[in-house]
Amino acid sequence: MKKIFFAGMALALFQADQAVKREIEELSEGGGEYPLSGGFADIERLHNYGLAGSRWVGHMTEIVQGTALVTACDVGMFIRLLTMPGQLVRTVGAAFLTGGALSNLYDRCRRGYVVDYIRFHTPFKCLNRLVFNLADFFIFIGTVLICAGNGGHSQS
Secondary structure (H helix, E strand, O other): OHHHHHHHHHHHHHHHHHHHHHHHOOOOOOOOOEEOHHHOEEEEEEEEOOEHHHEOOOOHHHHHHHHHHHHHHHHHHHHHHHOOOOEHHHHHHHHHHHHHHHHHHHHHHHOOOEEEEEEEOOOOHHHHOOEEOHHHHHHHHHHHHHHHHHHOOOEO
């Protein structure tokens, strides 16, 4: 039962990001920013044809191969964690990481780019130029949870 729950969780996270991306694709690219409450962030559609920060643009074949390999390793770790008792935090983290990684990989394979749409306004200029999506946050949350669960204590 636990295995089905966590696999469903990863699938639900994948589907949530894909649903938001479908809505964002309705916006015109470069058509302006849509402020979120408080002015801390905006919705702005961006097609990222590279990696984070639009690095490696023009190398989609290599990007897909590399991210597919990393995603396959993540899926393998996720499956392994599903069989290990006492790994709740790490398993939840792996579900988040898997859902996010699969969503961005799906974009690269299906669309030829990743749909990004959240831009923050912070005192840090290097952060302000980046545009994120939910999958990016899922990957970050998953990574933090996996690291937090590596403390050596039982997590059941």
